[in-house]
Amino acid sequence: xxxxxxxxxxxxxxxxxxxxxxxxxxxxxxxxxxxxxxxxxxxxxxxxxxxxxxxxxxxxxxxxxxxxxxxxxxxxxxxxxxxxxxxxxxxxxxxxxxxxxxxxxxxxxxxxxxxxxxxxxxxxxxxxxxxxxxxxxxxxxxxxxxxxxxxxxxxxxxxxxxxxxxxxxxxxxxxxxxxxxxxxxxxxxxxxxxxxxxxxxxxxxxxxxxxxxxxxxxxxxxxxxxxxxxxxxxxxxxx
Amino acid sequence: xxxxxxxxxxxxxxxxxxxxxxxxxxxxxxxxxxxxxxxxxxxxxxxxxxxxxxxxxxxxxxxxxxxxxxxxxxxxxxxxxxxxxxxxxxxxxxxxxxxxxxxxxxxxxxxxxxxxxxxxxxxxxxxxxxxxxxxxxxxxxxxxxxxxxxxxxxxxxxxxxxxxxxxxxxxxxxxxxxxxxxxxxxxxxx
Numbered sequence: 001x002x003x004x005x006x007x008x009x010x011x012x013x014x015x016x017x018x019x020x021x022x023x024x025x026x027x028x029x030x031x032x033x034x035x036x037x038x039x040x041x042x043x044x045x046x047x048x049x050x051x052x053x054x055x056x057x058x059x060x061x062x063x064x065x066x067x068x069x070x071x072x073x074x075x076x077x078x079x080x081x082x083x084x085x086x087x088x089x090x091x092x093x094x095x096x097x098x099x100x101x102x103x104x105x106x107x108x109x110x111x112x113x114x115x116x117x118x119x120x121x122x123x124x125x126x127x128x129x130x131x132x133x134x135x136x137x138x139x140x141x142x143x144x145x146x147x148x149x150x151x152x153x154x155x156x157x158x159x160x161x162x163x164x165x166x167x168x169x170x171x172x173x174x175x176x177x178x179x180x181x182x183x184x185x186x187x188x189x190x191x192x193x194x195x196x197x198x199x200x201x202x203x204x205x206x207x208x209x210x211x212x213x214x215x216x217x218x219x220x221x222x223x224x225x226x227x228x229x230x231x232x233x234x235x236x237x238x239x
Numbered sequence: 240x241x242x243x244x245x246x247x248x249x250x251x252x253x254x255x256x257x258x259x260x261x262x263x264x265x266x267x268x269x270x271x272x273x274x275x276x277x278x279x280x281x282x283x284x285x286x287x288x289x290x291x292x293x294x295x296x297x298x299x300x301x302x303x304x305x306x307x308x309x310x311x312x313x314x315x316x317x318x319x320x321x322x323x324x325x326x327x328x329x330x331x332x333x334x335x336x337x338x339x340x341x342x343x344x345x346x347x348x349x350x351x352x353x354x355x356x357x358x359x360x361x362x363x364x365x366x367x368x369x370x371x372x373x374x375x376x377x378x379x380x381x382x383x384x385x386x387x388x389x390x391x392x393x394x395x396x397x398x399x400x401x402x403x404x405x406x407x408x409x410x411x412x413x414x415x416x417x418x419x420x421x422x423x424x425x426x427x428x429x
Contacts, residue, residue, distance in 0.1 A: 012393040013303060043420070044388040046369035049362055051301075051389050052294055055260070059290045062261050066268070 003033050007040060105237060106206040109230060113167050113195060117160045130158070142168040159190040170199065179203050194224035198231070210238055249307050252300045264293055267316055274317055278324050288327060292320040299355050303391050319355065326359075372423040380416035387413065 001009075006023050009015045015023060026033045118134040133148030149165040152158065166181035182203070185196035201216035217231045217238075252259060268289065275285045296315050299305050305315075362370065373381065386392040386401070394409050403409045 008387075008394060011388055012391050012396070014393055039421075040388065042363070042366045043369050043373070043384070045362060046366045046373055047385055047389045048298060048302075049366070049370050050373055051385065052298065055294050055297060056290060058257065058261065059264055059293065062264055063286060063290075066265070 003030075003036070007037065010037075011040065011044065100210070100238065102205050102208045105234065106202055109205075109234060110170075110202055112171060113163070113192075113199075115164070117164070117191075134164075137164060137168055137171075140171060142171040146172075159188070160192060162188075162190060163192040163196055166196070166199070170203075175203055175206060194220060194226035197224070198227050201231070201234070205234075205238075214238055247312070249300055249305055252297070255301070260297065263312060267293075267313055270313060271316060271320060275320065275324060278328070280324065280327070284327065288320055288323045289316075291323055292316050295319050295323075295355065295357060301390055302356070304356055315355075319357070322357070368424055368427065369420075372420055372427065375423060376416060376420060379412075380419065383409075383412055384416055384420075 001019065001022075003026065006015070006019060006026070009019060010023060027037060115134050115138055118130060120131060120135055120138065129148050129151050133145050133152060136142070136145035136148060145168040146165060149161050149168065152161055153165075162181045163185050166178045166185065169175075169178035169181065179200065182196040182200045184190070186193055186200065190196075197216055197220045201213050201220065204210075204213035204216055214235060217235050220226065221228055221231050221235075247259070247263065252263075271289045271292075272282075272285055275288065280288065293316060296305075296312070296319055308315075310318075373384070376384070382401075383397070383403075386397050390396075392400070394406050397403055397409050398406065403412065
């Protein structure tokens with residue numbers, strides 16, 4: 001067996017006891033053999049280190065994947081927690097902690113403003129469209145009422161029309177249109193300014209804008225007598 | 240999870256399947272993290288230790304130092320991991336209990352009983368150079384030398400598991416690879 005064969009067997013861990021003693025002797029006596037052995041032994045360590053780096057890189061890949069997976073789970077979990085809190089808040093906290101249930105305040109205080117301007121039963125039908133509009137309004141056919149009010153709007157002498165049109169929109173739960181019209185009523189100081197202010201306060205409550213609601217109510221109480229007591233009660237509820 | 244491991248033999252691992260390598264790592268990971276909790280390492284350190292322990296275990300399997308599983312893979316990983324944790328704490332000068340050193344010795348002995356090579360020595364300058372030039376060799380040379388020196392394959396083993404057809408082909412291929420490697424190292428040194 002030549003020296004190279006001995007080295008093969010050494011690195012494959014298959015030296016027989018006899019070969020092993022020859023091997024040891026050669027290391028002591030043959031400098032060239034020793035140098036070759038040292039070189040190959042070093043190469044073995046170098047390859048192992050190379051292999052370790054490769055394995056480590058693979059494991060880091062696995063870690064990255066695991067972390068991604070955890071983050072996804074984590075995010076979903078956070079979302080679930082947030083949702084639970086939101087539900088708890090909406091259901092429980094809302095009523096218990098803040099005791100301001102805006103939508104119930106709105107419902108409790110909202111009553112549709114009655115038709116006080118147009119007597120439907122009157123015999124003269126000079127303005128049949130206006131009549132039709134109020135008939136529709138009183139029978140809660142708000143869409144028809146709005147269309148009729150729209151047709152009448154050109155007639156600017158009737159400054160209560162915006163107010164009733166706004167009422168019709170409120171009846172249809174179209175808050176934005178109603179709000180715009182009430183604001184016009186207030187701005188132009190048309191009929192029903194106090195009433196419009198009251199409804200604007202209610203809309204602010206429905207929109208959970210507490211400070212705006214408070215300022216409308218305070219303005220109402222300071223300047224008008226309409227719904228003064230109700231406004232007072234509402235303010236108490238809000239504060 | 241455990242069913243997979245019970246069926247895994249050293250021979251399965253030795254085939255060198257990346258899939259199995261990753262699978263066993265993942266299967267034991269949470270168990271190891273929980274086990275390491277009592278040593279109060281950071282999560283990062285724990286993962287580091289686990290990876291090192293796993294690679295040491297794997298290297299030992301691949302180098303034929305684990306002939307068959309006398310313990311479960313988990314036991315191997317925990318024993319190596321425990322040793323590495325103590326070693327890390329020693330380096331960090333952090334002791335957790337008075338019998339720290341005793342535990343360390345015990346762990347090391349246990350590992351030696353398992354015939355495991357912990358191989359924590361840093362590479363010498365020459366070895367670093369060898370590693371650098373080994374990485375520049377062609378894929379076939381790298382594979383062949385890895386079979387020889389890392390896996391400890393005999394020429395017969397190599398013929399069985401690779402495309403080399405005869406002993407002479409293996410021998411001449413190997414000596415060509417060694418020649419190239421030596422040439423590259425010599426040219427680097429000059």
